[in-house]
Amino acid sequence: MKPLNASLCVLIGASSYGIHASVVKLGFAEGYSVSEVTGVQYLFGVVMLFLAFLFTKKINLSKKHWISLLGVGVLLSMTGIFYGLSLHAVPASIAVVMLFQFTWIGVLIETIYMKKLPSIKKLVSVLFLWMGTLLAGGIGSSSGFRWMENSMGILFGFFAAITFALFIFFSGKVAKEVPTIQKSMMITLGGLLVVLNAFRPAFLTDPVQIVEMADFGFLVGIFGSILPVVFFAIGTPHIDSSLSTIMGAAELPAAILAAMWILEEQVLPLQFIGILLILIGIAIPQFHMGSAQPRNQYG
Numbered sequence: 001m002k003p004l005n006a007s008l009c010v011l012i013g014a015s016s017y018g019i020h021a022s023v024v025k026l027g028f029a030e031g032y033s034v035s036e037v038t039g040v041q042y043l044f045g046v047v048m049l050f051l052a053f054l055f056t057k058k059i060n061l062s063k064k065h066w067i068s069l070l071g072v073g074v075l076l077s078m079t080g081i082f083y084g085l086s087l088h089a090v091p092a093s094i095a096v097v098m099l100f101q102f103t104w105i106g107v108l109i110e111t112i113y114m115k116k117l118p119s120i121k122k123l124v125s126v127l128f129l130w131m132g133t134l135l136a137g138g139i140g141s142s143s144g145f146r147w148m149e150n151s152m153g154i155l156f157g158f159f160a161a162i163t164f165a166l167f168i169f170f171s172g173k174v175a176k177e178v179p180t181i182q183k184s185m186m187i188t189l190g191g192l193l194v195v196l197n198a199f200r201p202a203f204l205t206d207p208v209q210i211v212e213m214a215d216f217g218f219l220v221g222i223f224g225s226i227l228p229v230v231f232f233a234i235g236t237p238h239i240d241s242s243l244s245t246i247m248g249a250a251e252l253p254a255a256i257l258a259a260m261w262i263l264e265e266q267v268l269p270l271q272f273i274g275i276l277l278i279l280i281g282i283a284i285p286q287f288h289m290g291s292a293q294p295r296n297q298y299g
Contacts, residue, residue: 001238007286009235010247016227018254022262023220030216034084037220039201040210042077042192044217045225049185057179061186068174069183073190075167076229080191081198082160089153098157100133100252105165106245113169113241121285122242128281129249135274136252168244171229172236184229191225243285253278 001009027037061069086095104126107118175183196204203209210217236244253275259265 001234003239003243004286006235006238007243007247009231010239010244011250011282013228013231013235014248014250015254016223016231018251018256019258019262020220020223020228021255022258023216023223025259025263027216027220032213032216033202035199035201036203036209036213038077038080038084038195039199039203040213040217041220041224042188042195043203043210044221045188045229046185046192048218048221048226049181049188049230052181053185056181058182059178061178061182065175065178066186068170069178069186070190070193072167072170072174073187073192074194075163075170076187077191077194077198079160079164079167081194082156082163086153086157086160089156095153095157096137096252097133098154099160099164100129100137100249101158101161102165102168103129103133103245103249105161106168106248107242109165109169110240110242110245118242119285122246125246125281125284128277128284129246132274132277132279132281133249133252135270136256136278137271137274164248165245168232168236168248169241171232172239172241172244176237180230180233183233184226187229187233188225246282246285249278249282 024037032040083095083099086098090098107122107126111118171187175186178186195201203213232244235247239247256267256271256275260267
């Protein structure tokens, strides 16, 4: 796969995860709890991926495959759990800024892994992403926020950033030979196991709730588990993880625009400027791809 196409796949996956935030809010508006929303997301995601798995290419998985893919799923689910805890403790604008520290954390992880400093383009890109996140996240609306008194919420947000950066990194490194649907199903299964143990949603003892939440479960499963995991599984093996992290920043603009269109939330002019800066940051590393031939599988 060409690096530009791989980047597009990661972009689609990240945007889907951004839309997922608005779908979750629709669930909250219906009276569903965090445990119900998270549980049904992974449950429906696993079920739908399993149905697709029955009709797609598959291979026999080794013990190493099982451990690595379930582990990647654990990282994704932990991101959601930590982010939820952060949102519960601090304003959303602060939580989203902490989560989006994954952009520079991902570049740092790739630097350590490759033992090579990132390019100037990537550093400039991260700078644009960081500035854009501050504006798009509406952090200015939390000017009276006391950072030291809300250290746990900040810490949970930072943990979410670390686990999301690690998810992006390992999703492109492990089990490359496993077919996409099979790989995605295993990752989502890992997430489901963590969520069921962490939240123990009510539908475990009252299966009727699953039927009642079917329509919502389908939507939240599509945007929260299937599209992000599948497109990350397709794209991340073909580009370096720091570039995948930069593409992942599309989640925030998608989340803001989805909230505006789906939830009819007001978006401030500064947030639009922030979105523009994020899009510029995402575009910067792509400039060389159109004309230059990739030197290896990571471009």
